[in-house]
Structure formats: structure tokens, C-alpha cells
Amino acid sequence: MEGRYGRVLAAPHVRSLVGASVLARIPLGIAAIALVLFVQHATGSYATAGAVAAAYAGSAAVLAIGMARLIDRRGQTTVLLVALVVSSAGMIALLVFGLSGAPGPVLALCAVAIGALPPVTGCLRPLWPELLGTDVELTTAAYALDAILIEVAFVIGPLLTGILVALFSPQVPLIVGLVLVNAGTLWFASTTPSRRWRADPGRSPHLLGALASPGLRTLLLGAVGMGCCFGTLEIGLAGYGNDQGIAGLAGMLIALQAIGSSIAGLWYGANAERIGSIDRGLLLLLGALPLSVAVLAVAPGLWAVVPLALLSGCVIAPLSAAQNLLAGALAPRGAVTEAFTWITTSLVVGIAAGNAVGGALVDATSWRVAVLAGAAAASVAAVATFARRRTLVVVASAGADAADPNGAALNAAVAPTRLAD
Numbered sequence: 385m386e387g388r389y390g391r392v393l394a395a396p397h398v399r400s401l402v403g404a405s406v407l408a409r410i411p412l413g414i415a416a417i418a419l420v421l422f423v424q425h426a427t428g429s430y431a432t433a434g435a436v437a438a439a440y441a442g443s444a445a446v447l448a449i450g451m452a453r454l455i456d457r458r459g460q461t462t463v464l465l466v467a468l469v470v471s472s473a474g475m476i477a478l479l480v481f482g483l484s485g486a487p488g489p490v491l492a493l494c495a496v497a498i499g500a501l502p503p504v505t506g507c508l509r510p511l512w513p514e515l516l517g518t519d520v521e522l523t524t525a526a527y528a529l530d531a532i533l534i535e536v537a538f539v540i541g542p543l544l545t546g547i548l549v550a551l552f553s554p555q556v557p558l559i560v561g562l563v564l565v566n567a568g569t570l571w572f573a574s575t576t577p578s579r580r581w582r583a584d585p586g587r588s589p590h591l592l593g594a595l596a597s598p599g600l601r602t603l604l605l606g607a608v609g610m611g612c613c614f615g616t617l618e619i620g621l622a623g624y625g626n627d628q629g630i631a632g633l634a635g636m637l638i639a640l641q642a643i644g645s646s647i648a649g650l651w652y653g654a655n656a657e658r659i660g661s662i663d664r665g666l667l668l669l670l671g672a673l674p675l676s677v678a679v680l681a682v683a684p685g686l687w688a689v690v691p692l693a694l695l696s697g698c699v700i701a702p703l704s705a706a707q708n709l710l711a712g713a714l715a716p717r718g719a720v721t722e723a724f725t726w727i728t729t730s731l732v733v734g735i736a737a738g739n740a741v742g743g744a745l746v747d748a749t750s751w752r753v754a755v756l757a758g759a760a761a762a763s764v765a766a767v768a769t770f771a772r773r774r775t776l777v778v779v780a781s782a783g784a785d786a787a788d789p790n791g792a793a794l795n796a797a798v799a800p801t802r803l804a805d
Contacts, residue, residue, distance in 0.1 A: 388525045388654045395515050395522075397577050401508060404575065406533055408504040408568030411561035413541015415440065415498070418557040419478075421545070423491055425554040426482040432491070439492040441736065443499025445729050451503050452725035453593055456718055460507045460581050464573045467502040468566060474498040475562050479555055502569040505534070506725045509708055511577050521657075524709065528653025531704035535642045535649070594722040598775040599714035603707055604730045605772070606670050609765020610703060611734020612741070616758030617677055617696070619742030623751030628686060640690065641697030649701025656705075663776040666706040670766040673699045678759035681752040710776060734761075 393399055419440055424433040447467075455463045474497025481490050509530065516522040545557040572578055594600055618638065625633030659665045676696040683689045707727055715723030738758060745754040769776075 388521055389529060389650070392516065392522050392526050392529060397575055398515055400575050401511065401515075401572060401577065402529075402533065404568050404572035405504050405508050406537065406568070407564050408502060408572060409534065409537035410541050410544070410568075411565040412501065413538040414545050414557050414561040414564075415501070415541075417542055418545045418549075418554070418561065419495065419498075421549055422478075422482060422554040422558055423488075426485070427488060427491075429488070432488040435488060436491050436495045440495040440499050441732070443496040444501060445499075445732060447500050448503055448506070448725050448729055449722065451500070452506050452722040453719075455503070455507065455721045460578045461573050464502045464504070464507065464569055464578075467500045468569045470500040471498050471502065472562060472566060474500070475558060479558060483555065501565065503721075503725060504569060504572050505530075505728065506721050507572065507578060507581075509712065509724045510720045511581060513712070514577060514581065524656045524662075524705065525653035527705040527708045528649045528656070528701060530708065531701040532646045532649040534704070535645050535701060539639055539642045594715050594719040594726055596716050596719075597714050597723070598772070599777075600711060600723050600726065602769055602772040602775045603666075603711055603714070604726060606666070606703075606765050606769045607707060607727050607730035608734040608737075609670075609762050609768075610673065610700075611731040611736075612738040612761035612765075613673060613677055613734075613758040614700075615735035615738020616742035616745075616754050616761065617680070617738070618735075619739055619746055620680075620751045620754035620758065621693075623746040623754060624689070627751060637689065637693040640693040641700070644694040644697030645700035648698035649705065652702035652705055656702075662706055662709050663773065666703070666710060666776065667766075667770055667773060669699055669703040669706060670762070670769055673703065674759040674762040674766065677762065678756060681755040681759070714776070 393402070419437050420433045423429075423436045427433070451463050451467055474494050478491055478494035478498065481494060509527070512523055512526045512530075516526055541561075544560070548557045548560060618634070621637045622634040625637075656662070656665060659668055676699050680689060680692050680696060683692055708724060711723045711727050712720055738761065741757060742754040745757055
């Protein structure tokens with residue numbers, strides 16, 4: 385395991401890109417909760433804070449796709465820098481207007497601009513084939529590492545936010561996030577692979593962009609279901625914590641999930657071939673997801689919930705890595721950045737929907753019903769993905785690989801992978 389990841393990190397430019405991406409991603413874990421805390425403190429209204437957070441989330445989802453399409457056409461550098469300026473200006477404006485007592489609609493407009501956070505994650509993923517060549521093992525390990533880094537960002541971000549709010553004030557986490565995203569984005573954009581990256585000039589002119597790929601649309605079913613599952617589970621665990629009368633229990637259980645995800649992600653990156661081809665692995669992981677979550681609903685006590693929370697996280701990073709490997713291989717020519725971005729956006733939309741449904745179910749019934757609803761959403765996604773499994777088949781083409789160096793290694797990693805009927 386160490387050898388494979390060591391070879392990934394030893395490749396030229398990888399350590400700089402990984403370090404820069406970590407700095408740029410931590411603000412993603414800070415933004416959502418820090419925005420709510422700051423706006424509520426500034427206005428005294430949770431309703432206003434929720435509206436501002438919703439404006440940020442909606443803007444981020446829409447702008448991410450638009451920026452990805454621009455990157456696929458113009459390259460990474462200009463888009464990253466313009467996005468950084470817009471997002472930073474929005475954050476500075478939010479801090480100034482919030483501390484000045486501006487009304488909610490003004491703060492919501494600032495949050496819309498903040499949603500233009502530089503898409504460093506979407507920029508890193510297309511670089512892996514260029515950085516690692518056609519080595520299937522290293523490419524798989526790289527995507528597993530990428531999934532783990534996201535988990536790390538979403539553990540460090542909220543934890544850092546809580547510490548800074550407790551020690552200082554609600555605006556400090558936003559300022560720290562602003563510094564980190566600027567440092568990380570500028571570092572990432574200055575690297576040679578990012579500056580030189582260009583998409584395939586023979587891209588399809590299809591108006592749907594990356595969504596023209598049936599296989600990508602199939603992957604999005606899984607991503608939305610995965611998001612719904614974990615969005616509902618988050619609320620269910622919060623309800624469980626309230627029932628137990630233990631403050632912060634939900635946060636601890638979600639952190640355990642992240643630990644389980646990281647451990648499993650490390651194993652998957654070094655041993656993915658043991659569970660078969662990438663598409664077969666994707667189907668197995670999607671099938672395991674609802675089972676790993678449903679057992680939480682029947683846990684007899686906290687002594688059982690703790691290890692089961694750790695277990696439920698073991699699917700996340702491997703499933704994310706498999707999704708991204710296939711997304712890169714199934715993306716239409718010249719739309720690889722957009723393909724990766726659609727996966728992330730679908731996951732976020734699913735989480736938002738899961739949060740809403742989970743909240744209603746906890747209020748109306750119990751936390752157990754909310755957890756089971758999350759497992760049901762994952763089950764539906766798994767069945768739908770299995771029904772469309774033929775769209776996940778990647779047929780390698782030497783000519784296509786030569787014309788599309790950004791996708792060559794990914795095609796090699798998953799093709800041929802036809803599943804039996």
C-alpha cells in the first residue's frame with residue numbers, strides 16, 4: 385500500500401498539487417457552517433442565515449458547471465484566477481456589509497458571489513492521467529487519495545470553524561477560509577501541469593456537454609442517491625444525539641464515518657483490482673451502501689452505533705474513487721472537467737435533498753425512520769445504476785487515446801469491462 389501511494393506522491397509536481405488542493409479545499413468545509421454562524425450573529429436571525437447559506441449553495445452548484453465548461457474550452461489558469469477574484473470579493477463584501485448591519489437580501493447577493501469558489505477539485509482530477517501516465521494501479525490510487533483528501537477537508541473545516549468561533553468571533557473562520565483559498569488557488573494555478581493543461585480540441589459540440597454521455601448520466605444516479613443517503617443520515621444522527629442527550633454526538637459519529645472512509649479509501653487505492661473491474665466495483669459498492677447504513681437504524685445502543693458509524697463510512701471514499709475513474713473515462717471528448725464537476729454537483733444536490741427529507745422525518749417520526757429512508761434512497765440508486773450497467777462499459781480505442789491524452793489512462797484503467805448479463 386505504502387509503495388503505491390509513495391509512487392504517486394513521488395511523481396513530478398504531485399506533492400505541490402496535492403498541497404495546494406488541500407489548502408484550497410479546507411474552505412469548502414468551513415464555508416457552509418461559518419456562513420450560518422456569522423450571518424446569524426450579525427442579523428440575529430436563523431431564517432436569514434439559512435437563506436444566505438441557501439444562496440451560497442445554489443450559486444456554487446450552478447457556477448461550478450459553468451466554470452467547468454469554460455475550463456474545458458479555455459484551460460484552467462484564467463478561470464481559476466477570475467473565480468478567485470469574484471469569490472474573494474463576495475466574501476470581503478459579506479464581512480463588511482454583515483458587520484455594518486446590512487439587510488438579508490444584500491448578504492444573500494454577497495453569498496451568490498462567494499459561490500464562485502475556484503473549482504480546484506475539478507481541475508486536479510483531469511491532471512492525474514498526465515501526471516501518472518498509463519499506470520492503472522497509480523491512477524486508481526490517485527483517485528482514492530483524492531477522495532480521502534476531500535474527507536480530510538470536511539473534517540478539518542468544521543473542526544477549525546468551531547475552534548475559531550469559540551476562541552475569537554464568527555467572522556474569523558471566514559477570514560481564515562479566505563486566506564486559505566487564495567493561498568491554495570494561487571499555488572495550484574502556478575504549477576506547470578495546471579498552466580499547461582488543455583482539453584481535447586476535438587470536443588463534441590453537443591449542447592448537453594458532458595451529459596451527452598449515457599454512462600455519465602448513469603453515474604449521476606448513483607451520486608444523487610449517495611448524497612441523499614448521507615444527507616438524510618446526517619439529520620438522523622443529529623436526532624439520535626438529541627435522544628441520547630449528548631451534545632455533539634452527531635459530529636463525533638460523522639467524524640467516525642470520515643475515519644472509516646479514509647481507511648477504506650487507502651485500502652481501495654492499493655487493492656482495487658481485487659474486487660474486479662472499476663464498473664463492477666462501483667456496482668458492488670453501491671449495493672453495499674444501503675446495507676451499511678440500514679444497520680444503524682436497528683442498533684440496540686450507543687455501544688453498537690459507534691462501530692457501525694465507522695463501518696458505514698467505509699463505502700464513501702472507494703465509491704467516490706470509482707465514480708471519478710469512470711467519469712473521466714466516460715466523459716465526451718473535451719468535457720472531462722465538466723464530467724467530474726457533475727459528479728460533485730449531483731452529490732451536493734443529493735445531500736441537500738436528504739437533509740430536507742431527513743429533517744421532516746425526524747420531526748414527524750423518529751431518527752430511525754430517517755436513517756432507513758436514506759438507505760432506501762441508496763437502494764433505489766443502486767437498482768437504477770444496475771439496470772443501466774451497460775452504459776458504464778468503456779471500449780478502449782487506440783486512436784481515441786492518442787487524440788485524448790487526458791483520458792488515455794482512465795480508459796486503460798476501466799476497459800474492457802463488459803459485465804455479464
